[in-house]
Amino acid sequence: MTDPLLSIRNLAVRFRGERGDTMAVDGVSFDLHAGETLAIVGESGSGKSVTMLAVMGLLGKAGVSADSIFGCGHDLLKASDVEMRAIRGRQIGMIFQDPMTSLNPVLTIGRQLTEMFEIHLGLSGAASRKGAIDLLKLVGVPSAETRLKDYPHQFSGGMRQRVMIAMAVACKPQILIADEPTTALDVTIQAQILDILSGLQREFGMAMIMISHDLGVVAGIADRMLVMHSGRIVEQGLVDDVFAAPKMPYTRSLLAAVPRFDLETEMTR
């Protein structure tokens, strides 16, 4: 088997608080291979997002410790700020939970999209504009040419999330991290966004990490899943295996919390 794209060993994140430290992530290890979709599930505060923010270097060096973090051929623990900037957005793209607040309200969509090309590919002017238009078309934003001049407030939530996805995949990253990309959207839009994500993943051959607490989303899109609870991974395996035969009581209770139409319950009987 080839080397994993992302390999994390024994990651721990400690937040300093007034009443002592809190371990937000404790001894997390996993691998992500090229082309696969890995889901990280767990309740709010289980450490899903913090794990990925630590990998991206957003939490700084203080409080974050690990035996090793390798991503896209780089040692992310030892990478300098300049190296990390080149990796973020270029090799690891990220999509956020709330598209309403993740775009800068005073910059046009076009400016925010072309920025990606400017920073990472050194493109400017007509070349970056064309790239931005192509991207918007790719994620299904209609009349892309004219919408480049629009501001985020002129977009609906679903359209904004498409723009966020366009920004995240602008430089064709090897890894795409989607942090609850559909949580803030309504159900029909959720399905469209998930379609776009898996389509882009196939097209660009990206590996994807889907952070979610929505097991329905996970079942539909992921190959493997990690279940996190209180900062630790309590169970991991192929999605089908975990759904069919959860080993840990926490996973069982997570699965039991989802209404299922294929099972007869007390209520429906």
Add this chain to the structure above:
Amino acid sequence: MAADLAPIAAVEAPRSPWRQSMRRFLAHKGARIGLLMLAAWLIMAVGAPYIAPYDPNALLGKARLAPSLANWFGTDQLGRDVLSRVIFGSRISLTLGFVSVFFGLVPGVVLGLAAGYFGGWTDTLISRFIDAMLAFPSIILALVIIATLGPGIVNVMIAVGISAVPEYARLVRGSVLSVKAQPYVEAAWLVGNSSARIMFRHIFANINGPLIVFTTLQVGNAILVGAGLSFLGLGAQPPTSEWGLMSSEGRQFLQRAWWIAASPGLAILSVVVAFNLIGDGLRSGFDPKVRVR
């Protein structure tokens, strides 16, 4: 039927937050009055040699003439036309207002951005420095700087500018702190932007509203402090026609020839009021919570 269909409404042209603010600004009645007053002063400053009835330094013979048709604002203690001197004085005062604001704005913004964005010891260092400077009233601070640099109108501009640095820095730091916590700043960082780019492009673009309002008000304030320093003899030197200096010179004749001191005083008042009106208008323009009446 196609013919029955109403034509599709033209899509509303994208309106930037900036243009929305300017629209609200221009709808503000006070702001329009302020703009008119400022425009009048700007025209007078630029066209002073054509508008002023006399040479501001020419001695017309009779001193302390009361206002009349020949000398609308009378003549001063040396027999110079007060109106002409007020008109020429607008050049110095307006230049002082704009230039000194620049001296305060640029370092203030850089310090505030750095303090708010980097936090930690950078913030501690800059904030303590700002606090120390804020302990002095700005005119005292300006006096100290003038004492160091020596009197003169250019030094007044520098002094008035620098004395406003802490206020700019404090305003910017506070605004940065509130904007920095927004998800889009985190997002900008996670797509690979450098700190400088995030500070100047992503954060600065979101805090320039309050900054523009404050800067406008500060122009009026700078003119006032500058005139104050000239009044104290530390700024413009005779025979320059500068409003603060003119008020100072007319002060000893206040009982017999009030117009010598009152005319430049009214000029200062009207310019400061103009900037305050514009500032109020801008505030309602940039802050959607303030209703335009």
